[in-house]
Amino acid sequence: MELNLEKDLQKKLNDFFKGKDAVIVDPTTSTRSTIKKILNSLGFPLSNIHIVGDFYQAAEIVREKMAAIIFSAGDLGKKNAQDLLDLHVDLIPNRENCVFMVVSKQNSEASAASYIDTEVDSYICQPFTTVTLQNAIIEAFTKKVNQTRYQREVCKIKSHIHKNDFEEALVGIDNSMQLSDDLVWTYYLKGLVYEKQGNLEAAREEYQVALSYSERHFQTLTGLMRTYQGLRQYGDAYSAANALLSRFPLAINQIPDLIRICLANRKFEDLEKLSLVLNQVPDLSENIRKYISAGLAMCGKHLLISNQSKDIALRSLKRALESSDDNVHVVVTVGRTYLECNYFNEALHVANSYEDKLGESEEFKIFELELFYQTSETKGQVLTLGNELLQKNIKRPRVYEIIIQASIELKRRNEAIEQLVHDASSEHPNLKSFFQSFLN
Amino acid sequence: MKKDGSLADNLSINIFRELKHNILIRNNTSKTEVVDPSVIQLVELGDHSTTLNVPKNICGLGHLLSLYIFNHPMKRKLVKLPTTPLVGQILITGRVQELSVVENEEDRIHIVVEVTSSLEEWKKITELYSEHQKKIANLFK
Numbered sequence: 219m220e221l222n223l224e225k226d227l228q229k230k231l232n233d234f235f236k237g238k239d240a241v242i243v244d245p246t247t248s249t250r251s252t253i254k255k256i257l258n259s260l261g262f263p264l265s266n267i268h269i270v271g272d273f274y275q276a277a278e279i280v281r282e283k284m285a286a287i288i289f290s291a292g293d294l295g296k297k298n299a300q301d302l303l304d305l306h307v308d309l310i311p312n313r314e315n316c317v318f319m320v321v322s323k324q325n326s327e328a329s330a331a332s333y334i335d336t337e338v339d340s341y342i343c344q345p346f347t348t349v350t351l352q353n354a355i356i357e358a359f360t361k362k363v364n365q366t367r368y369q370r371e372v373c374k375i376k377s378h379i380h381k382n383d384f385e386e387a388l389v390g391i392d393n394s395m396q397l398s399d400d401l402v403w404t405y406y407l408k409g410l411v412y413e414k415q416g417n418l419e420a421a422r423e424e425y426q427v428a429l430s431y432s433e434r435h436f437q438t439l440t441g442l443m444r445t446y447q448g449l450r451q452y453g454d455a456y457s458a459a460n461a462l463l464s465r466f467p468l469a470i471n472q473i474p475d476l477i478r479i480c481l482a483n484r485k486f487e488d489l490e491k492l493s494l495v496l497n498q499v500p501d502l503s504e505n506i507r508k509y510i511s512a513g514l515a516m517c518g519k520h521l522l523i524s525n526q527s528k529d530i531a532l533r534s535l536k537r538a539l540e541s542s543d544d545n546v547h548v549v550v551t552v553g554r555t556y557l558e559c560n561y562f563n564e565a566l567h568v569a570n571s572y573e574d575k576l577g578e579s580e581e582f583k584i585f586e587l588e589l590f591y592q593t594s595e596t597k598g599q600v601l602t603l604g605n606e607l608l609q610k611n612i613k614r615p616r617v618y619e620i621i622i623q624a625s626i627e628l629k630r631r632n633e634a635i636e637q638l639v640h641d642a643s644s645e646h647p648n649l650k651s652f653f654q655s656f657l658n
Numbered sequence: 659m660k661k662d663g664s665l666a667d668n669l670s671i672n673i674f675r676e677l678k679h680n681i682l683i684r685n686n687t688s689k690t691e692v693v694d695p696s697v698i699q700l701v702e703l704g705d706h707s708t709t710l711n712v713p714k715n716i717c718g719l720g721h722l723l724s725l726y727i728f729n730h731p732m733k734r735k736l737v738k739l740p741t742t743p744l745v746g747q748i749l750i751t752g753r754v755q756e757l758s759v760v761e762n763e764e765d766r767i768h769i770v771v772e773v774t775s776s777l778e779e780w781k782k783i784t785e786l787y788s789e790h791q792k793k794i795a796n797l798f799k
């Protein structure tokens with residue numbers, strides 16, 4: 219493989235590669251060898267390329283060599299490229315001289331979009347053509363070696379922010395003002411500093427200035443969406459989300475935020491559409507599945523509780539369970555929704571189906587207690603289960619509340635009820651008056 | 659911010675769709691067929707060749723293969739390869755040029771198949787992936 223690069227670019231690349239190590243982490247052997255060949259043809263020394271097959275080997279070598287260049291598969295078993303990127307950014311917060319590329323089988327726009335607001339330099343879809351892979355790699359390196367002073371300053375500012383060194387970040391932000399006419403990154407990062415310091419009003423103002431330089435800046439639009447949510451200005455958060463989605467595909471990790479914004483604005487028609495779309499998503503890989511199932515559970519829950527689009531809601535809850543991978547939060551959300559909306563058979567079915575897998579989970583046990591309390595004709599069973607939870611040190615207010623109510627319904631001795639109220643009040647002093655009210 | 663339109667207008671299943679093809683294989687040398695597309699993965703597309711991840715016993719070096727390529731998802735499952743072309747089917751032939759064992763998967767191999775017919779059809783497929791990559795790359799600019 220021979221690449222005839224311009225002499226000037228080749229010289230810059232040679233300088234950039236000096237003293238650097240590269241790690242290729244990908245379980246697919248042919249992809250690794252193709253990347254290695256391309257790197258070598260760009261002038262990167264073969265002896266400094268380290269090929270590994272999983273996240274843990276990669277983490278070890280990245281730490282040991284402080285490797286600046288990483289090619290990571292999207293899925294790395296239980297871990298993914300984002301986990302490796304987090305580790306890499308912690309080790310080398312200033313990305314001026316680093317290149318991190320993701321080579322992923324998850325080639326949908328929604329999957330790729332989840333990496334936009336990260337330090338990933340390039341997202342390469344699999345399967346790839348040899349030429350596109352080659353071009354993507356050359357482009358990423360060319361961008362790195364041709365950085366302007368402004369771009370280098372932005373890297374430094376980001377690095378200060380990553381280390382929570384906000385004073386230094388603000389100094390860098392001031393410096394950067396002189397280095398470019400396009401200051402979208404400067405104002406975005408200023409907003410980010412304020413946002414991290416909890417000054418949301420100031421953050422919002424800076425983000426808006428950033429948008430005056432470019433309306434198509436993913437990070438700023440996302441920051442603005444977060445800030446408006448934090449300020450409880452949900453109408454504006456909705457507009458920011460709308461501006462984001464009209465310019466970029468929905469990033470898979472933004473589904474929960476989007477649902478919260480729709481709910482806060484009571485935009486049930488949007489939740490319906492989102493549910494319909496999520497219901498159709500084919501070929502769910504593990505990484506995507508967790509977002510989709512959680513999204514479907516949330517949409518289904520709120521559509522059913524608000525008595526909107528019952529069919530879509532029920533379909534979403536069912537699909538959420540099917541794609542839950544036994545995630546306790548999803549399963550309990552679905553079970554509780556059925557319970558709350560009086561779908562007792564469905565709720566019982568959830569409890570029975572997941573008892574073996576999730577029976578040890580606190581959250582699941584409380585759901586079961588709630589279910590027994592609402593459906594069981596013999597409240598004795600509720601007391602037995604409730605006391606089991608207390609013995610296991612699961613002492614949430616709702617557990618006490620149910621046991622006290624069941625005790626009253628069972629006409630237990632007053633002393634027993636008083637003892638329960640006393641225990642509950644000692645455990646949760648802030649709810650003392652609430653528990654005391656059961657004695658009246 | 660300006661309030662216009664609804665979020666739902668910008669939500670489409672297309673952003674969740676992955677670009678994939680299903681490939682079935684007839685090995686013209688050994689006279690065998692693989693009709694389950696889930697066992698054949700397209701790894702890399704070259705101008706005149708392709709790298710596939712396949713079960714290890716389906717071919718040997720130098721074997722002549724016919725690749726039946728369909729859009730994903732396939733409309734129906736096939737039990738045997740078609741004798742007359744199906745709608746949407748692209749048929750390409752090629753010879754196995756390289757063969758290597760897949761690490762940690764003893765029963766799988768990577769094969770490099772040199773495309774020997776229907777190069778125009780093959781080019782169209784590679785262009786689909788190039789265009790898709792361009793669209794993704796634009797998100798990061």
